[in-house]
Amino acid sequence: MTNRHVLALAALLPFLAGCSGEPSEADMRRLVEAHTRRALERQGQGGFRAFDVFRKQGCVAAKSKSGGKPGQYDCYYAATFVPQPGQPPLTVNGKGRFGKSETGDKGLVFEDLGAQPR
Incomplete structure (x- = not known):
């Protein structure tokens, strides 16, 4: 295999990884940020806009005995934000379940499965 072939295959890897059905880091961040924003607003602690750092740590297919359905993934992430200035x-x-919306649209839904400060 030539260097050109290797470079061409390397360029395709991000696209092939996206075909697995697993949510992307950007999708996960968007859904977890929206969930966090709503939760903090309900507690009267508005002002949260976005995480300073968000990192996808990995996903596994959700098991049916834990309530998972086909096409759902249990994913782990680390999210960092500054709660108040100073x-x-x-x-x-955190851990969340990500899957396709049951309403028929092509969006993803997020179910919070717990988060632990570190």
Whole structure:
């Protein structure tokens, strides 16, 4: 295999990874940020806009015995944000279930399965 072939295959890897059905890091971030924003607003702690850092740590297909359905993934992530100006950053390790919306649209839905500050 020539260097050109290797470079061409390497360029295709991000597209092939996206075909697995697993949510992308950007999709996960968007859904977890929206969930966090709503949760903080319900508690009267508005002002959250976005995480300072968000990192997808990995996903596994959700098992049916834990409530998972085909096409759903249990994913782990780390999210860091500054809760209040002047306060130290807070990093949370979280787990969520991501899957296709049951309403027929092509969007993803997020179910919070827990987060732990570290």
